Amino acid sequence: MILNFKKGTQILGKKIADLDTGEPTQAASLQPAAQPAALQPTPALATSASAYAFEAPQPGASAPSEDWGELLVRLLASAPEDVAQKLVGCLDKEVLIKVLERWSNPYLKVALMLITKT
Amino acid sequence: MIVIITSLDGGVGKTTLTAAMAYHAAVNKRQPVLLIDADWEKAELSQLFRAEYGPGWLSPFLRGEEPAVYKIRDGLYLVPGYDAAEAYQLYDFSIAELERALETWVENLPTFTASRGLPPAVIIDTTPTLRLSFLTRLKERGVKTIFIADVRAVSRVSDIKAEQYAAYFKLADAVVVNNTSFFTRNTAPYTIRRVGTVKDLHWEAMAKALLKNRHNRRTIEALLDKVYPTSLLGPT
Numbered sequence: 001m002i003l004n005f006k007k008g009t010q011i012l013g014k015k016i017a018d019l020d021t022g023e024p025t026q027a028a029s030l031q032p033a034a035q036p037a038a039l040q041p042t043p044a045l046a047t048s049a050s051a052y053a054f055e056a057p058q059p060g061a062s063a064p065s066e067d068w069g070e071l072l073v074r075l076l077a078s079a080p081e082d083v084a085q086k087l088v089g090c091l092d093k094e095v096l097i098k099v100l101e102r103w104s105n106p107y108l109k110v111a112l113m114l115i116t117k118t
Numbered sequence: 119m120i121v122i123i124t125s126l127d128g129g130v131g132k133t134t135l136t137a138a139m140a141y142h143a144a145v146n147k148r149q150p151v152l153l154i155d156a157d158w159e160k161a162e163l164s165q166l167f168r169a170e171y172g173p174g175w176l177s178p179f180l181r182g183e184e185p186a187v188y189k190i191r192d193g194l195y196l197v198p199g200y201d202a203a204e205a206y207q208l209y210d211f212s213i214a215e216l217e218r219a220l221e222t223w224v225e226n227l228p229t230f231t232a233s234r235g236l237p238p239a240v241i242i243d244t245t246p247t248l249r250l251s252f253l254t255r256l257k258e259r260g261v262k263t264i265f266i267a268d269v270r271a272v273s274r275v276s277d278i279k280a281e282q283y284a285a286y287f288k289l290a291d292a293v294v295v296n297n298t299s300f301f302t303r304n305t306a307p308y309t310i311r312r313v314g315t316v317k318d319l320h321w322e323a324m325a326k327a328l329l330k331n332r333h334n335r336r337t338i339e340a341l342l343d344k345v346y347p348t349s350l351l352g353p354t
Binding site: 010 | 207
């Protein structure tokens, strides 16, 4: 048995366009018939680059999925604390409150009540 | 960002550490992770995760097949290693060939994960005593190495052993010492303390048991912070 590095590299290096238009990959046909519900092979062809994200990152379902407000909140949440603090300091408080108000999360509601109270 | 879990001796806790890191990242921190079971001797990670038998990480090279990627739970995926473990027993592969296949994975992982909608944060569980030359090549490709050892790493068994450990320590981004005794627990930067016997040999039970210990939880947390800057772990 010889390992086929050319073929292996070709399969692993498939890009999104190749996967969408290329031949169906064999993984799909090799999936066991009776999989436990919690352990399913993922679809061989990806749908989007964010498919791995958690299904319900926020309890509020009413907020737009990927607008500037959400991106801003994500940026602030993932930035180092000192950077986030500086950025928050530069932003208009009202703008931030408006962004947060769009999420129907009970914890956020209480936090907003506290912020707006002071 | 790719992390490889490696060791000099077998049975020191590579797979358990992998499971605990994966659990803490995906469940406690909600940071998605892809695991690759590249332990071609045993494929124990695949068994702990109860992955179905099927094409794994070596299949693209063995049979030209797309590897299966199992969704363990939200934010946690596994490429199993049954095919490699089986091939290791059946065929006359040289270690260099298996190393080359794994290196090809590392090289192509950014494309592989991006095109299949998988997390960019990857943890690779491996077989013990990977060659230093191979680990050096991976390091040059930006792979972070977590080296795990037991008490043998801190108690001088022999000069040869001490030299071997020193060489691996030098390469590692983080060194974890497992099952440390009272006297040695503070000699390594990252230590894992012994926890009670886990009845159910399932990844989740083992990870939970390990993380229940506050010291261990802090160690795992620190390791994740060390190898994965938050911004690289994707959406939280």
